[in-house]
Amino acid sequence: MRIAVLTESDPAEPRVAAVPDTIKKFKGLGVDVTVQSGAGLKAGVPDAEYEAVGATIAATSRDAAADADLVLKVRRPNEEELKFLKSGATVIAIMDPYGNETALKAMADAGVSAFSMELMPRITRAQVMDVLSSQANLAGYRAVVDGAAEYGRAMPMMMTAAGTVPAARVFVMGVGVAGLQAIATARRMGAVVTATDVRPATKEQVESLGAKFVAVEDDEFKQAETSGGYAKEMSAEYQKKQAELVATHIAKQDIVITTALIPGRPAPKLVSEAMVASMKPGSVIVDLAVERGGNVAGAEAGEIVTTENGVKIVGHVNVAGRLAATASSLYSRNLFAFVETLIDKESKALAVQWDDELVKATNLTRDGQVVHPSFQPKAA
């Protein structure tokens, strides 16, 4: 059996799907690995480091994929790459399937079995394969680093001979995986941190990290979590009350990090134009939800916007990719943990258990068809 690791064709994607450590583990399972030349460069891994752990280097994606049974990528293969894959090959990546039905059909037509890592169920057994968490955690960290870099002042309180520098006030909106890491990072950098979320369970988590929880804690708030642990979309009345509270709080903040998402819905709008206008010149907002429509009025994907009153709204995309080496390392471990369950240890070949719940949840295409229940054509 042969695994191919391809160079990402999207120039905005610096991550790589396998690092030398995970290649060593694949080799340990008795599997051959080919890496496309240059695949790891943007993540700080030269070809020689892959060769040193026993990978073969191929000059092009065509050469790398030619006889591969399994292709590992960060992003979905494009039309060009699909032409190079063996019919019946398996491809695993972050497929971004929602709204991309044409691309799913192209993968089915190419005869590949495609698996989408971000559809992995969030159950205990699959925690080690959870790419949403591994990447969101890094994004939360990087959002604070980016916010601090744009902020023209220091983060911690400093008592110096020339006078005292006050600590920055950081407000984190949305306390999921990214938000929790943002709180912890801002605290480590010495900021005074507050945070808000619509899920009541987050209050204790915020406080355990030494930050203060800010939210309208009414009856609706107490019921605001789905059985799956995700946020519900809140009523217009709740949103109004929350907005009023946020409005008075936000005007006093130096850095705001927004991370609020609702599965399957556009990101909730949490920071209005008026709220941005109420902030002090020089303050910074980092919108981690910008690729999903944004939490902040005026945020633009891929841009740092400076408003008329001198507030910077940071809208970096692929924020985990801004830590390409760490993000690749964690992503490739998530991938290895999943791939290991697909390989038969005796025959050292792919032996997918099609009735395994992890396989059923992540498998998009098989035998020329889009098979995932969430992506079936709607009945007329």
Ligand code: NAD
């Ligand atoms: P997410 O990325 O979907 O959303 C980020 C946060 O935004 C969430 O905390 C959400 O409640 C919040 N949010 C939504 N609307 C909001 C609003 N109007 N105002 C303020 N905040 C708002 O979240 P996530 O990081 O994927 O985490 C979601 C849940 O999944 C959490 O309960 C988390 O503990 C759980 N989780 C479980 C596992 C596991 O393996 N069991 C792994 C990771 C996360």
